[in-house]
Every structure is written in C-alpha cells, then in structure tokens.
Amino acid sequence: MDSPYLELRDVTKLFAKVVANRHVSFSIQSGEVVALLGENGAGKSTIMKILYGLYHADSGEILINGVARKIASPKDAMALGIAMIQQHFSLVPAHSVTENIILGNASGRINLAAYQKQVRELATEYGFDIDPAALVRDLPVGVQQKVEILKALFQKARLLIMDEPTAVLTPQEAVKLMAFVRRFATAGHSVVFITHKLKEVMAVADRIIVMRNGEVHGDLLRASTDEKELSTLMIGRELPPLPKELAIPASAKEMLRLDGVSIRDAHGGCGLEEVSFAIREGEIFGIAGVSGNGQQELCEAICGFRPLASGSISLDGRDLARLGIRDRIGLGIGYVPADRQKDGLVMELSLAENMILKSSYDAKWKQWRLLDRPRIAQYANSKIQAYSIKAPGPDAVVKELSGGNQQKLVVAREVDNGTRLLIFDQPTRGLDLGAIDYVHKAILAERAKGKGVLCISTELSEIFALSDRIAVLYKGVIQGIFKKTELTTEKIGLLMAGYAIDAEIPNMTKESAK
Amino acid sequence: MNANLRDLFLSTFFAVVLGIVASASLLLFLGKNPIAAYTLLATSIIRDSYTIADIFVKATPLILTGLAFALPFKASLFNIGAQGQFYIGALAASAVSLALGERLPGLPGILLVIVAAMVAGGLWGAFIGWVKAKFNSNEFLISMMSTYVALAVMNYFLRTALMEAKHEYPQTDTFAPRLWLPTIFEGTRLHAGFILAVLFALFTWVLLYRTDLGYRIRVVGHNPTAARLSGIEASRIYISTFFLAGALAALAGVTETNGVQHMLVQGFNPTLGAEGIGIAILANANPIGIIFAAILFGALKVGGNVMGQMSGIPASIIEIMEGFVMIFVILSYFVRNFLATRRAKRVLQKSLAV
Structure with a gap:
C-alpha cells in the first residue's frame, strides 16, 4: 500500500x-x-x-x-x-x-x-x-x-x-x-x-x-x-439533560426595559438601531445572531460602557442614563462578556484577586484600610468549590487555568454581582461540553431565583435550550421577537442572515408592551 | 516555589558577575589589570566605616527614584520624569527650609519640609497623570519633557528668590542645622533619609499588594479594558499613581538637600532619575528588590569614585558596569522562565511515565 x-x-x-x-x-x-x-x-x-x-x-x-x-x-x-x-x-x-x-x-x-x-x-x-x-x-x-x-x-x-x-x-x-x-x-x-x-x-x-x-x-x-x-x-460520558423549564408567572414584573436604543459607531462597526425590548423577572431573553451584529454593543450599552445616541434604558423603573458603570454594577447588573480574557479577567492576577474585580471599592473586602486577604481567599475558595473550578487554590494565577475554568470564574463572580440582571454574552464559547452544561445550569438556577437574564449566543442550540423568548439581531436591528415555540432553525437562520419573514414577524413593540 | 526562588538568587548573582566580567574586558583594552582594579574596588568600598556608610547614603535617593519609576510601571505607565520630580522636591524642601530658618524646632520643621516637598513633587507628577487622563497624552513624553521644565524652574529660583546671600553662585545658603536630617552613625554621612527610603519602599509594597488602591493600580496596568468594564476609572488611577510617584521622587530631593548637601546647588545629581529606572528594572519593579538593587548601585558608585581617584581608571567604567549588569539581569528573566518551564515539564513527564 x-x-x-x-x-x-x-x-x-x-x-x-x-x-x-x-x-x-x-x-x-x-x-x-x-x-x-x-x-x-x-x-x-x-x-x-x-x-x-x-x-x-x-x-x-x-x-x-x-x-x-x-x-x-x-x-x-x-x-x-x-x-x-x-x-x-x-x-x-x-x-x-x-x-x-x-x-x-x-x-x-x-x-x-x-x-x-x-x-x-x-x-x-x-x-x-x-x-x-x-x-x-x-x-x-x-x-x-x-x-x-x-x-x-x-x-x-x-x-x-x-x-x-x-x-x-x-x-x-x-x-x-x-x-x-x-x-x-x-x-x-x-x-x-x-x-x-x-x-x-x-x-x-x-x-x-x-x-x-x-x-x-x-x-x-x-x-x-x-x-x-x-x-x-x-x-466520554452521557450528559444529563437540562432541568425542566419553569413557567414565568404572569405576575412577574418587568425589570429591564430598552426603548429605541441606538448607538453610532465611529469605527464603521455595527452600532444599534432603534432596539426595544423588555425583560421580566425570572425570564431568559435570548438574542440570536451571527457575531459582530451589535451584540457586544448592546451589552455594553446596558452596562454603561457606551453612550447612547438616542433611546433610553431603565432597570426596575429607574432610568440608567445618568449612571456610570460602577453605579450600574451597584444596582445589580452582572455581565459575563464574550471575550473573557480581554474584558472579564486580569490574566496575570490570581483567582482570588479576580473575584473582587468589580467590588474592589466595597468595604466588605477591607479591614483597616487594607485588603482583608483571608476573607477574599475564603470567598474565592467557596466559589472554587461551588463551581468545581479546577485550580490549585485561590492564589493560582488565572492565566494558568483552562478556558472552561476561567469562564466558570467569571460566571461565579458575575452571578454574585448581578443581583437583579445577568447579561451573558456567549456564555459557553470555547468551553467543553461538561463546562457548557455547568454554565447552563447556573444560568437556569439564577433565573429560578427571579433574576432577569439576557442571554446572547451565536449557538442556536444554546439559545433554544435556555431562552423563554428569542430576538434576532442583524446589523444592529432586531429582526423580531419570538416565543421559543414560534421559531424553527431554518426560520432563525434566515433572520440571522438578514432576510425578513414579513408576515410572521409580530410587532415587537406590542410584544414588549405586554 | 523553592526552586524558583533559588533560580532568582542564582541567576541574579550570575548576572551581576557576568556584568563585572564583561566590563573587565574593557579594562583590558585600557591596558589595566582588571583583577587588580577589582581588588582595589572591593577593598576601597570596605576601607572604613565612612566609606561603607556612604554606600547607603548613595543608595537612599536611588531607592526613591527607583520606586518613582516602579509604582507607575505597575499600572503600565512610564514615569521617565523622576529627575524633574526630584528637582521640584529639592526646590520645595529648600524653599521651606530657608523660610523656616530657626523658627520651628527640629522634628516638626523637618516633617514640614518633607510634607511640603512631597506635596509639591506629587502635584508636579499628578499633572502628568492628569493630562494623560484628560487628553490621553503620552505620559512617557510628558514626564520626560517635564524634567526640563523642572530644571528650568529650579534654575530660575536659584538665580532669584533662593539665591545665596552673597549673590555669587546659583545656589542657596546653608540650611539651619536643626533642619538637617539627623545622622544615624557618628562620624559618617549616613542620615535618617535612608531609613525613610526603606520605610517608603515597604509602604509602596504594602500599597501595591495589600490595599485596594494598589490592587486597582495593578488591574489597570494589566488589563485597562477589564478595569473600565469593572467600573474602575483609569483616569483616577493615572492621577493618583503619578501623584505618589512624584511624591516619592520628591522625597529623594529632601534626602539630598536636607540630608547630604544641606543646601541646594544648581543641576546637582543629574542622573538620579535615569539610575532609578535602571534600578527598578534590575529589581523587576519589586519595591523590596529595589532596596537591594539601589544598595548595589550605591556600592558601585562609591567604589567607582575611590577607584577613579586612586588608580587612574576612569570612573565611567562603573557606569559601563552598571549597564552590563542591567542587561544581564534582564536576560536572566528569560533564563529563569526557561528553567521554570523545563522543570514543570519534567514533573509532567515523570508523572506520565509512572
């Protein structure tokens, strides 16, 4: 031969x-x-x-x-x-x-x-x-x-x-x-x-x-x-199925609301165009779309990282316009960014140090003007255990963890920061199936606690597995908001590519007003 | 961890030795016997307690200018202007010392001088951080150029308000002796400034690794995007870091005017800033390491002076030696990294073989 x-x-x-x-x-x-x-x-x-x-x-x-x-x-x-x-x-x-x-x-x-x-x-x-x-x-x-x-x-x-x-x-x-x-x-x-x-x-x-x-x-x-x-x-093993979904009670309050949010991007990238939707307590609102169609801009607008050209964002009835990033974190917005290494972690610092990234101003980490290191280490340790993060200990440098464990770390931190709203952008990108399963369960668990969840993903299977409602984002425009059962893979694929399904797109302002 | 520490000491030691050997080759070109020269260098340093103490006198401002570079460096900022901040500190210290005269007792007087100098140098530095935060200007260039402005400001005052009573040279009168930093050892020039410098090195370490401000400085240094997304305002960090750096360099001004010269002389110690950068690099920007690196440089300086006087070898050979040592220390980082990787791999290979 x-x-x-x-x-x-x-x-x-x-x-x-x-x-x-x-x-x-x-x-x-x-x-x-x-x-x-x-x-x-x-x-x-x-x-x-x-x-x-x-x-x-x-x-x-x-x-x-x-x-x-x-x-x-x-x-x-x-x-x-x-x-x-x-x-x-x-x-x-x-x-x-x-x-x-x-x-x-x-x-x-x-x-x-x-x-x-x-x-x-x-x-x-x-x-x-x-x-x-x-x-x-x-x-x-x-x-x-x-x-x-x-x-x-x-x-x-x-x-x-x-x-x-x-x-x-x-x-x-x-x-x-x-x-x-x-x-x-x-x-x-x-x-x-x-x-x-x-x-x-x-x-x-x-x-x-x-x-x-x-x-x-x-x-x-x-x-x-x-x-x-x-x-x-x-x-190498069978994955247990995701837990059964919860029905959202009709009484659930609307928490996050976007009205006609537009963003201009100076760099010729994709901005946002008149984006409106609302998320209720205990709801997972999925956003499907090919990456680079305004997903990151949307997240960053909510977090206060990008100024709005027009429109308004409110959380629990409070207009966010005048609030900075730290104020919004204080209101209970947690954000798991798509690029964890660039936006969510400091790779050269330890696991424990990364756990307090967003709360370093908080007095709870301080004892006499100095950082309360034992307390921070203890907190990190509890997260290592709760999320089965594979790491030698709280002093391990984040750079040396695998991608899946880094992601678990970010999720663990943001779930605690986001007492009201959790934003997940590509929560499982680059993770192995075991870790994906873990993150999905964490997202569902947070929904069960009544938090609102904005879940952005390019993986349709993920969107379908988690979301209660799904919006499709294309070139910064929402192509429509659907109940999960109204969509098929083919249909969503067309929407993601910018084709409109005219008759079938319900009026989104009506939908969000419900 | 032990192996890494051992590597650190061994590689630094070899880097220093290699630097000395490399500069020895230059002595050969001059037709001098390097062994004799180095013997002279070694013996001249430890000749008497006065000379030994002088090592620490020389090391004192170097610790502080080293810290002035290292602290912003941890926030990925380059403070090339320690020299200027040092001059501003010296100027403020002199102005306050001369104004005070005999009006205050020693200790409160000295404290006032120190605070005034550190605030002046700090504000001078904070300006660099402010323009960076406000206009995103390049702090490397601004800090570098600010040195020339500081030099000009100092010269201006030395020709006008602060000029000596005789109006002859661009220098001040001698300060009131009660405002001199007290001598630690009788019969030497070693003054309390050295203790201050060491304390501030410790303070800088605590600030960086044990306080939330230091934590945020390091976060901004490693990943400014993540810092911003976490609600940490880099602009504030720029300003506060440069304020602290300026204050540290300014303290070196106090140790030199009130500790060594007891007056201000135009254009004195013109290389402290640059040497501080070298020391910070030598110590990998570690505040504790900076103490030792500064003492090493202090010893080379003292030895170089004595050697130059006694053997006809140009004292600049010492600067060449400092340069070589720095280059080899930087190279040793890579050697250590390579060794650590190889060791980790060996462990892994062993575990696989079992």
Missing part, C-alpha cells in the same frame, strides 16, 4: 503544566476531508499547530509521503504545502485583499496589477465573490475568511487546516464553505476540519478522528458511524 500523504506518529506535546497531546498518531490521505472532532481543550488545535510549525513536538515524528520531515516554522509547513486558517485571522486590516494574499510571497518591486489579476482568477476558479482591491477592514468576517482561504490557495496548499471555520459564519455561509471544502478535496487535496460540532462533521468529513484529553479516541469512517457514537467518544 502506498504511504499516506501525511502521517503523524506518536506525537507528544507538553506545555509547562498540561499535557496537550499524548502519543497522537493518525494519517491523512490525498483527496480526503478529515474532521478533527473534540471538545475544547482536547488538543485538536495543538496537534494542528505542531503540523503547521507553530509549536514543536516534544517527541514523535511527522511523515509526508512516507518521508520524515521536520517542520520548524510555518514557513517550512507552507513549503511542504500545508496551510492553516486560524480561528483568529492573521490579516492586515488596512491592506487590500491582494496585498494580504501576497504578503510573504512577493518581494522586490511588486507588480500589484498582475497579482490582482491572479487573485481575481483564483477567486473565480473557486467561486468566491471577492474584490481583490477591497480593504480587508471593510469586509465582513465571512469574507475575510475567504481571503484567508485564498491566501492558502495562492500558496498552492495541498493540505488545508481549518480551525473552527464555521464559528463566525451564518448557517447559509457555512453550507457554502462545506461545498468549497468538498470541491477542494475532489481536486486531490486534503482538508483537516477542526470542530466540535457533530452536524458539520457528518456533513463534510470522509473520516473522523475524535480527540479527548489530548489523545486520539477514535478514527472512524463517516459511513460507518453516527452522531451518537461520536458524541459518546468525544465526551
């Missing part, structure tokens, strides 16, 4: 405190789409970054066409025909599409017009609708991804590694991407598709490699497996 196009043998990678990959071996054939399936933190990205030369394995080898190769840098990888599209794109926003594509592949005097033509031809060949002269910063995320793909094609990649490529796409865009992947493979190339979404795996892959805890836990042909088997391999 011919040797496979690419083979990994016994690859082990250790980071300072964790085993990222342990004796990982698998192969990739030419013309094959391989899905690398696993929860976050399972080691999928790490093994691919080793293949792409970003990380170096501690042991094991990589064979290409049967020959052992050393891949010391992405440059080596590209020379061998391996390209990787990262979760976070590596494009220069101020440069044009063409300039980005030829970056690193052109030198000396550059004939931009000739390259532009080349890029246009390449784009047409693969059915991408892209203007090679457009500036990357003006392009939506979905198109930026195509630029990344074109860059790989331009470098004549034979193996395309995509790290969670559909995370930033609408369902419709995702379908198109899958079609491209199939087509690329038909031409004799290979694709590795890193994902934790079973549906995508079943739609696109020829072969599925399941990873868990840094090890390979299954190497199966799609034809001979099903979603149930895959999910068991991936998680």
